[in-house]
Amino acid sequence: MSAIFKDDAADRTVQVKWWSSRVAIYAALLLWAFVCLFPIYWTLTTSFKLAPDVMRGNMIPFVDYTPKWKGWESLGLSPRLIGEVSTVREEFLKRFWNSAVVALSASTLAVVLGSLAAYGLSRFNYRFGVMKNSDISFFFLSQMILPPVVLALPFLVLYRSLDLLDSRIGLILLYTLMVLPIVIWIMRDQFQGIPVELEEAALVDGLGIWGAFLQIVLPIALPGMVAAFILSLVLCWNEYFFAALLSSTNATTLPVMVASQTGSQGINWWSMAALSSAAILPLIVVAIFLEKYIIKGMAAGAVK
């Protein structure tokens, strides 16, 4: 066979080049995958370690060391303690619940407000004093550059006089404000991609503009809304700055709890690792299952 189909020398250099480029590409991919995954792997495994394992630098569970539930026990979340009453677990679940409520409500509110505004701006002409559509859009989007520090103090004082300090509602309002520009950015792009003829047909068939929006446009724009929602969820779940300043006991979210524990010295790494893992796991699950939407959300607006 080889005698008949003998490769030319030129063919062979092409093959070598092709193979070397393959190897280089996969090496780079694997290297970066390692960089991305190692900290997560490290945190998850450390949560099952004991002090000697940490000090000896054991890395691989079941080979280097036997996993123990000690770290998760400090959160009251191990098989042994799960049936018992645990104050730490209650504390942790309260923070977790706060984070979940705040992130979900803020994202919902932002998606509702943002979608309405984005739809209006993509379909109708507004005049507000000297401001036209492009100015109104710019006004919304420009909120993105507002650094949180500028608002932090006025809100601290404002919330104190409104009795909203340390309340979930207060955080929800601020987080909504924070993600609203991003939602508008994504949704404006979505609505611009939907042909107006659809609504015109709906209007001819006797729907009002709100009816056409709710019954015709929304179902089509739903994937975009999900994308905007998930992106908002990620940002709100991870937010630390406002939560640290504006909440003290009742409304504290998970990042604040994690941050308050990092100060403690010594090597009770297992409990910190367990806490960090618990804080990041929900979003890792979201990333794995809803990756398509996250990418769609971030890609919107980037490509016109």
Place this chain on the structure above:
Amino acid sequence: MSTEGDLLHTVTADDISDTRRRLGRVMVWGTAALVLGLAGLQFAHETGRTELGFATWRPVLYAYLLWATALCWAQVLVRGESGKRALFVLPAALFVISLVIFPLLFALYISFTDWNLASLDGARPNGWDNMRQMWGDAFYWNALKNMVYYVAAVSVEYVIAFGLALLLNAQIRARKFFRVVFLLPLMLSPVAVSWMVGKSMLEVRFGPVSRVVREMGFEPSFFGTPEMARFMIMAMDAWTFIPFMMIMLLAGLQALPREVIEASKVDGASGWQSFKEVIFPLMLPVSVTAIVIRIIFKLKLADIIINVTSGGPGGATDSVTSFIFREYRDRSNVGYGTLLAVIYLILIILFVTAFLKLVSRWMERPA
């Protein structure tokens, strides 16, 4: 996109009676009067002029919400069909205005007072004193200087992100797996990252990175010298945010016209040539968008710094936000801290506007 007239034309014969119009106006002005009345009463109560009043300003907030609802409703009552259109944008606009404009004005007022939450007296205007103090505050200028370094680091992040996007866009197997893995760091909260990486992996005695460094024969010290500490903060921040730029660039790459790249291949361009002459110029608008948004996020950098170094050693890693955060939390210095924040906002606006002007000519896709 047309700029004249509505994209979605609606022709309606609105027949709005005078009573309906009047009702709408009465609703708006009535509730507005309620808000002002309650606010005035509460103000008088707070300043001790009257016994009558509430414990908090909460009722004023409810009145305000009532006014906002009435305003939206009145749009439909007074203006009919075009009011229904205004209803799309009005809620969001009211929300943003009430949560941004009022606090901003208030911030402007606080920033010219000597307000300290720890002291017993409230805010007292102190003219330009805060400004003078800022002028002589070496730590603030230092934090601003650090921000320049941090923003400059975006260029390195961009190069890495572009490389990764090209890799993901190449003909590879398990593309979805790599995409998910590369996306993961973005999902993690900066606070968790600062423990996972900053406090445990980079821990001098037992951290895995320290072990590797020691194996190579160096003495690990990641936050000892200013340069090193700053670099580590940049690296951690880059780690979390590179996926963000990568995905935007990947979306750009996938939207590139295939024919152009194939044509350059047919014309005999090597891989590097077709990247330099075709792909990169076509990617400029997407690149600029990604970089601008990344810079905007970078200007808010604080969480990692607060949790890993608290600005140390000697303020070498301080960002403006983390510096002001400590000014609030540790010294309760509200007036001064707010002035610093307001100045920072002004600097940001100037910088971003100038930057956008500078890059706007690359935003248009070359013909």
